[in-house]
Amino acid sequence: MIVFDAVSVSYGRETVFKDFSMHIAKGEKAVLAGPSGAGKSTLLHAIMGFVKPASGNISVNGHTVDAEHIREIRKQIAWLPQDISFNVKNNKQLAYLPFTYTANQQLIPAESEMNSTLQALLLPPGILKKNTNEISGGQKQRILLASMLLLKKPVLLLDEPTSALDAESVKALLALIFTHTELTVLSTSHDRLWVENMDRIINLKKIQHT
Numbered sequence: 001m002i003v004f005d006a007v008s009v010s011y012g013r014e015t016v017f018k019d020f021s022m023h024i025a026k027g028e029k030a031v032l033a034g035p036s037g038a039g040k041s042t043l044l045h046a047i048m049g050f051v052k053p054a055s056g057n058i059s060v061n062g063h064t065v066d067a068e069h070i071r072e073i074r075k076q077i078a079w080l081p082q083d084i085s086f087n088v089k090n091n092k093q094l095a096y097l098p099f100t101y102t103a104n105q106q107l108i109p110a111e112s113e114m115n116s117t118l119q120a121l122l123l124p125p126g127i128l129k130k131n132t133n134e135i136s137g138g139q140k141q142r143i144l145l146a147s148m149l150l151l152k153k154p155v156l157l158l159d160e161p162t163s164a165l166d167a168e169s170v171k172a173l174l175a176l177i178f179t180h181t182e183l184t185v186l187s188t189s190h191d192r193l194w195v196e197n198m199d200r201i202i203n204l205k206k207i208q209h210t
């Protein structure tokens with residue numbers, strides 16, 4: 001599903017990873033672990049086509065990540081970045097934000113489906129009646145995760161999805177993603193509970209620069 005074949009990525013003179021290969025199968029739930037600065041977010045950015053490898057090949061569902069295929073590839077991915085802030089006032093707007101984009105307008109979930117997904121993430125349905133400044137960071141993160149799941153894309157890329165979550169919420173998120181057997185999930189994380197529960201842990205090491 002997601003294949004890296006001898007991929008090297010550099011920012012200027014700094015090499016983040018060199019000749020890196022991995023193969024994430026369809027339906028697999030995988031996590032990129034390793035120290036800060038090892039290149040976990042960079043790797044997700046490379047899949048999205050935001051960072052271009054210096055060498056090697058990346059493919060998603062058989063399509064090479066390049067100018068010709070990037071639109072098709074992005075259509076198959078729900079991507080939740082690490083630091084994210086939206087200029088929206090209330091939580092309902094926040095929850096439905098991904099569905100305001102033209103490409104996703106056909107995918108707007110029914111209210112009942114939105115509510116059951118929020119509930120699965122231990123959020124009360126009434127939360128969508130509140131403003132974004134009335135909820136915690138962890139509640140906001142779970143609303144965004146609910147939206148990402150409701151996009152029903154085959155691939156979910158999650159950059160530190162549990163950074164603001166307590167253990168109960170992490171367990172709820174784990175239970176929810178594992179009900180989606182076909183869904184391929186690639187995440188980055190420093191969260192032990194999350195990492196230990198993935199199908200596969202890919203450890204990235206920081207390249208030492210002299």
Ligand SMILES: Nc1ncnc2c1ncn2[C@@H]1O[C@H](COP(=O)(O)OP(=O)(O)OP(=O)(O)O)[C@@H](O)[C@H]1O
Pocket residue numbers: 011016034035036037038039040041042043188
């Ligand atoms: N846009 C950029 N321009 C230049 N260097 C960058 C850029 N983004 C990341 N880097 C560098 O690439 C390296 C890998 O960064 P990255 O954010 O991918 O690491 P990470 O493993 O996700 O770290 P963390 O666990 O702290 O989120 C770091 O040395 C970082 O400084």
